[in-house]
Amino acid sequence: MKLFFLTSLVMTAFALNSVLARLAMVSDSIGPSNFATIRAGAGALTLILLVLIINKTIPKFTYLTVLRGIALVFYLIGFSFAYLTIDTGIGALILFGGSMFIMFVGALFLNESITKIRIIGMALALFGLFILVDPRFSENSLYGIILMFFASFGWGLYTVLGHEQKAPLSNTAGNFVLALLLLLPLTFFMPDSVQASSYGISLALVSGSITSGIGYALWYFILPKIKIATASTAQLTVPLIAALGGYLFMSEILNWQFYVASVLILGGISLPFFFKK
DSSP states (O other): OHHHHHHHHHHHHHHHHHHHHHHHHHTTSSOHHHHHHHHHHHHHHHHHHHIIIIISSOOOOOHHHHHHHHHHHHHHHHHHHHTTTSOHHHHHHHHHHHHHHHHHHHHHHTTOOOOHHHHHHHHHHHHHHHHHHOOOGGGSOHHHHHHHHHHHHHHHHHHHHTSSOSOHHHHHHHHHHHHHHHHTTHHHHSOOSSOOOHHHHHHHHHIIIIIIIIHHHHHHHHGGGSOHHHHHHHGGGHHHHHHHHHHHHHOOOOOHHHHHHHHHHHHHHHHHHHSOO
């Protein structure tokens, strides 16, 4: 029950990242370069403080920190720039649908056993996502779609690389520190055309410190306790939660697609639990 609660909390944090980023981009209160950099900086600072207080040490860096940091940068850049031109639902579909494929490949590479029931459940959940967002890509920028696929590759790789680690807080702190160092030149070589306002900076700070920093540390805490295939399926709830967030915070209308998709996504995720051997 504790693991289920933490997973639900993390999925909600992931969904809020999409809502916060889209709010920032649509309102023209901050540009994607500054949003990604401030987000990484806020996450790094929060996590370093938590490591110092809880572990009474500093984050350790290994070669895996480099790989995870690079994967995180791929995600942060693609995610921020993509939400300039594509809708929240389409972005969530591409991000977690694409990362599910990367994680599925990672599960096969790590010789995880994937049952037919789990594959059917994943297919049902993914079909539910298509119904939820009605993904007619022609209505969105091809540039944004490619960038979100770029982000999905980074996020899928970041998740797979975190599966075997045993120090979630310290590792996540190290990942964010390295990501920040890699992102800082971005603000100089790719400056934003939009002047950052206090509202946009606040959204980036909340996204970085809470829904990303703490959220990703919890995700790294959960990952060693579940299979990668399970993690990839669980993430398919994020677009559903993001749609609910749009309804609550941006007055978006929930239509029949939302309710049908809810049944398919939640049913597909829970299917393996009803057919355990």
